[in-house]
Amino acid sequence: MRVVPLFACACGSVLVPLVVAGWGGMEEAAWSLRPVLSSLSSTPLLTVLCAALACALLFGVTRGGQKKDGLPPHPPGTTGVPLLGETLKLLKAYTSNVEHAWYGPKIAQFGAIFRSHVYFSPAVFCGGDIARRLLSAREGGDGLEMWMPGTMRQLVGPLHPLRLQKSLHTPVRKALTLAMTPERLAKFVPVAQAIVDRHLAQWAGAESVKIADGADALACDTALPLAIGPRAAQAAGGADMLADIKRVYQGFFAVVPFPLPGTALRTALAAKRRIEAFHRAHLAARMGEGGVDEDSDGWGGVAHAVLAHEDPRIGGNMDLAVDLMIGLQIGGQKVPAVSMALLAFQIARRPDVRRRLPQELDEVLGPPGPSQRSPTFDDINGRLTFLDACVRESMRVRPIATAQMRVATRPLEVGGYQLPKDSMFFYSISLTHHMDPAFGAAEGRCPMAAAGTHFAHMDFDEGFLPDRWLKESDRKDERAAGAARPQRWVPFGAGMHACVAQNAALLAIKVFAATLFSRYHVELLDKRVAWSDSPFCELEHRVPARIFPRKAR
Template sequence: MRKTARDGLPPGPPLPGWLQLLLMMRWWPLFVARCRRRYGDVFTLGNTMMGRMVYLADPDAIKQVFAGDPRIFHAGEANSMLGGLLGETSVLVIDDDLHRDRRRLMMAPFHRDAVARQAATMAEIAAQNIAGWPVGRPFPVAPKMSEITLEVILRTVIGAGDPDRLGALRSVLPRLLKVGPWRSLAIARPELLQRRPWRRLARLMAEADRLLRAEIAERRADPDLAERTDALAMLVRAGAGGDGMTDEELRDQLITLLVAGHDTTATALAWALERLTRHPEILARAVAAADAGDDEYLDAIAKEALRIRPVVPDVGRILTEPVEIAGYRLPAGVMVVPSISLVHSRSDLYPHPEVFDPDRMVGATPSPSTWLPFGGGNRRCLGASFAMVEMRVVLREILRRVELATTTEPAERQRLRHVILTPHRGGRITVRGRRPGVGAVVSGARAAR
């Protein structure tokens, strides 16, 4: 006999909202892990910024959310606090038919063939950056990864070619995207941008807008638009039939792609290197795979790094009407939260989940409800394939070009920066030397393999 769903919310910690917010800002993964041990796979948190949140660590419940009616499970509404930076028409903060239509227009640049064409550029950018790495002394690799992923976006997504504008974008965007708790307040409440503490952020946003709008205008006027391969050109071409995006909408999508694809991929790469340098046998196999062109093992490293150190700890959906999930009839207005970090640490899905083991990902096709670093359902990250190719290409270039030292240092802690979990020391590595016999740039055929 089917059990009757319980009305109301699952149990959770009886702590005031302000205290839960502080605990999540400082110890997010630890706090939710302890709540799961105390309350089980479904529990309620509530803080003064996000309201009531029902956390889900059960794959069946997560599958229900991802497969649910998008009109009931609102992801854009759950992301609304990002609207001050991304813009009101960003594909991340809109819902229903508008989201469906915008997502359809944005698919072309992230098709498998389109991404493969960008692999040679990714390899070239990585090679040029790696050539400047220090030898013989430790350094945080996360900033280097950020430089690489930003340059990849500038050249393959935005397609910036004007030297002066490209230089300005390289200067402005890293400062704009460096979001901490103080800036998060103004992003969540844009009216604060008019006040003195946040006026510098407002100026950075205005300068970024000016530069991006100049790129949009240039692309619309480009007589060779049909031959261009950058994402912006594809977005402009996609709207040539009359149902395209306005300049404002294009600006919002470009900022969204920058935010969603810059520090996230850079952080994932930093975590992969942090893990590799603490596992000598895996590092040796990774070097051999890079030399042999074994993409399967490099992909497995990337997948396992994203499992054990997910860059984003969870995703949210706000209910627009009551829904029965995991034995509870949840009211409208509640946010349901598939927890990436909790699912990835389940021992019944991943034996010894605390162990970094790329072999578990070799030849595996994890379920979308058990491996979900890019979210899921109709809101799965548009750039997931792009990010996986970029991780493979950059890891290959690093492993072929430099000899990484291993370390017995303790694992770096996860530190929350806005909504991203970064290595608390920046993923410190040491290059012992440069490997001989590798040219300055990998050929396009090899890089796109």
């Protein structure tokens, strides 16, 4: 039993000096050995040893492998230092919210598909239409499976939408889609509106408010009735629930991947159990009541559609319903919350946008005063075009989730390159946003400044241009020369595992923004762009502001 570990150590002791000395060709062998190393790594000890061996093999810089036996070459790229690869550089860019500074030089050197080595594994980074088509054609079927860090796998249930494979994923996704049709979401608008009204009234009554903190609480209060309906949501303690959701998110990115005492992961697991207990008790009570009826306002939450589904694998499946509700609540809190705060910050700091948006809102909803009405579903999704443009542009410049991760279950071809079996595949949302030809990019490439590292159209200060989403006849900014392509706008991901609740999230964000800027004036107390040390795009100062009512005309 000790022969294999000793042999692995011996190989590592020989290979590491050779590779460090510059034997860059060993990297090609590492990509070929990846499946073998993966199969050997069935025990914790061998996992560490094989990972060290693989990472040693992966050291070096390559312009791409040679075509062998008729197979496409591996993508070009750099793989960094032994063991860690380029993990630290990538994490630093992500947590500083300047991931384009990491992508930029690589795109300039290698193109939109390039190889790296992160999280102890070979990886391919890709963006744009090529990657999106690959996800749509392969994911969940032949070639790609969802991948997430071990800490995240411990915190989302086995029946969470992100972990379901094709046999159950497809019917569950269809059930969730039917639960959030436009007709059903129209019934959710007044539910969200009442929550937004209550929170904004509290903001306006305070001397100052940190919009990001307020948006956290508002989005939590919106996500829960989206999942289970307003009647059941009243039974939850909002502050306690929000605190537990934040603990779960901290656990997703915990440094220590084991639930040891005092670690963030252990705290997160305890928080997840409390959230799970709440949902299990609620769903059990609802099923005990025969309870698949809608609430009195016509909206019973997504839980209604899941419990009432005719497929016996879905309808009445308590474990599935609990995991789905937890996923909707946790995911439905963070993305809208961060998006609301960044959107309010972007609009309030730009005089031209701050002037144009209230003008559109006044035309559709009426001017401030007793006659002004709340936005309807049709307003949100058709009449308020400049509001929609502001939301899209804010989420384009700074997508909350920067990448989706998959693992190749067999060798695949991506844009003329080979993606080896068991390698990680990063579908880069930021990179896809960079590549839109409307922003000056040639097809398959990205617009680069002379220095090769700066993307003006992705700059938080210079790049925010809502007019790019409007019809040419409606544009008022001469910089918007080309129309943005909606298919390249993917802040909620792409493929079968794209966020199924994205329409509901956008609805909540737009109801918030329409109500805030139609009824209130926002005076920022800090206009600096200083990003927090967070994997999400959160501003360090949490957007302090004064909120006061607009004057009636």
